[in-house]
Amino acid sequence: MRLNLVKNNAGTLVLSNLICLFLLFLGATAMAKDHTELWNRAGHFYEQKQYDSAARLYVQLEQEDVKSAALYYNLGNTYYRLNETALAILYFEKAHKANPGSRKIADNLALAQSRIHNPLTPAEPIFFISWWNDFIRFLPPPFWAVFTLVVFIILLGFIYIGKTGRKPVPHAGRWLSLIVVVLFCSALVFYVGRRRITRNNKAVVMKENAPLYHQANDLGTSISVPEGTTILIDKEKSEYYYVELPNGANGWMPKNVITKVSGQ
Secondary structure (H helix, E strand, O other), X not given: OHHHHHHHHHHHHHHHHHHHHHHHHHHHHHHHHHHHHHHHHHHHHHHOOOHHHHHHHHHHHHHOOOOXXXXXXXXXXXXXXXXXXXXXXXXXXXXXXXXXXXXXXXXXXXHHHOOOOOXXXXXXXXXXXXXXXXXXXXXXXXXXXXXXXXXXXXXXXXXXXXXXXXXXXXXXHHHHHHHHHHHHHHHHHHHHHHHHHHOOOXXXXXXXXXXXXXXXXXXXXXXEEOOOOEEEEEEEEOOEEEEEOOOOOXXXXXXXXXXXXXXX
């Protein structure tokens, strides 16, 4: 009798678990359908040039924890059409962070930044930094990820041949050292390039003529920063961020006038 009872309880438990999984599947499917419907409605409003309605639905998708380069790109385009330059730049920056290799996103970001009134002139980097930036643009991190994987496979194959081959490989030590050095260098380039693109300290100025103070506790002296300017956050103190501007200037800026690209 006890065995039957345990068996029945086990069967009931399994059946309950299956029902729960089925209900979760239905819930996930319903959510996916809701998202699809929102996507379609937002796209329809955008095509009909009803940009306010499109923006509202895209923001709703973001609030429902939809995170993708496509969503940020669409929001950037929508805010650009609404002449909301700072918001357009913010979402193009988010899209660029999610998909740094997209030329389309980079072009639209540059187009939105061209609308900034009295933009700050970017500081000219040191020549080797400029070379490095050009190098990363020409051969982006995804290339180095694949290249590193290929070199690693070659290294494993070389070691396997060295262990199982009947004849020794001429200058095996030199070849092995060369492969290891290439592997290390390619992995380092991938890591540095990827970290440079995906760093989480970018932010966008959301207020026209936002103040930049030389000291966090000295609000008497400041310079004005144009709305839509992309800055880099270095550290924070109380209600201020210590930031770096595109022209190389540094200072303290109130937290309530900027929005982080990472959203954190």
